[in-house]
Each structure stands twice: as C-alpha cells, then as structure tokens.
Amino acid sequence: MNQPQTPLAGLLLVVAAGCSSSAPLEELPPDGGFLATPFMTLKSAKGDLSVELRSWPQPPAQGINSGELTVTQVDGGAPVDGLTVSIQPWMPAMDHGGTYPTVTAADGGRYVITNLDLYMPGLWQLRTNLVGPTQDNVAPEFEVP
Numbered sequence: 001m002n003q004p005q006t007p008l009a010g011l012l013l014v015v016a017a018g019c020s021s022s023a024p025l026e027e028l029p030p031d032g033g034f035l036a037t038p039f040m041t042l043k044s045a046k047g048d049l050s051v052e053l054r055s056w057p058q059p060p061a062q063g064i065n066s067g068e069l070t071v072t073q074v075d076g077g078a079p080v081d082g083l084t085v086s087i088q089p090w091m092p093a094m095d096h097g098g099t100y101p102t103v104t105a106a107d108g109g110r111y112v113i114t115n116l117d118l119y120m121p122g123l124w125q126l127r128t129n130l131v132g133p134t135q136d137n138v139a140p141e142f143e144v145p
C-alpha cells in the first residue's frame, strides 16, 4: 500500500458523515453475471497483464457497487488465477480513500468485488495490488456522477 490507512481514519469518518446517503444498490448483477462488455480494460503497471473491469451497476454509481476484474496475460491471453487482489478506493483530488472492498477469486482469472463503497461523486481510482505468481498493480479510474 502506498497510503497508510490509520492516519486517515478520523478524516474518513468526518468526510463520510458529511455525505448524504444514497439508495442501496443491488449487491450483484441480477442474472448472476456481469455484462459481456467491460467497463474498461487496462494494462498493468509492468505491462504484462491485461485487466478488464466490469461493474454493477455499469458504469459505477455513487453508493455500494460490485465489480469483477478479469486478469489475463498480455502475451497469449491466458487467465491469471491464484492472485491475492487488494483494492484501495481512492479520491486523488481530495487525497482520501475509502474502505477496502471484499475480493473473492473465481475461475478464469476473475476476481469478484463486493461492497465497493464509492460514497462521494467525483473521480475515483481503484488502486489495485495483484500479488501471487506475479506482483503488479493497476489503477482503473473513473468519474462517479
């Protein structure tokens, strides 16, 4: 992690308390699967991995979201299983983060994200560490309306 959590805890409470609550969203897509078309596709920092992000809802909305990362080798396209994936939601413009969502490995290089709380509108980054057979990172970023 680049950003320590503890010094921010008090700030996060203050910021969260200032946010109006939004309507709860479906935990996962109703048909048991994310959309076929990714919300975005990125290369990892080292350039060896391709990472597709799907979200529910798609595009992400203010409040609790879920999502799925699909990690494959850029070279050959093989899915990359066996990673430990941790995601720190981060708002760079305001220099604060949010709580880590739950990430559950599935097969086919997929990692399902639940309880992704994007509690403010604005630009969010998902600062994602990928640790296992390889160590890499990726940070999808997008505007939450």
Ligand SMILES: [Cu+2]
Binding pocket: 091, 094, 096, 120, 122
């Ligand atoms: Cu913010």
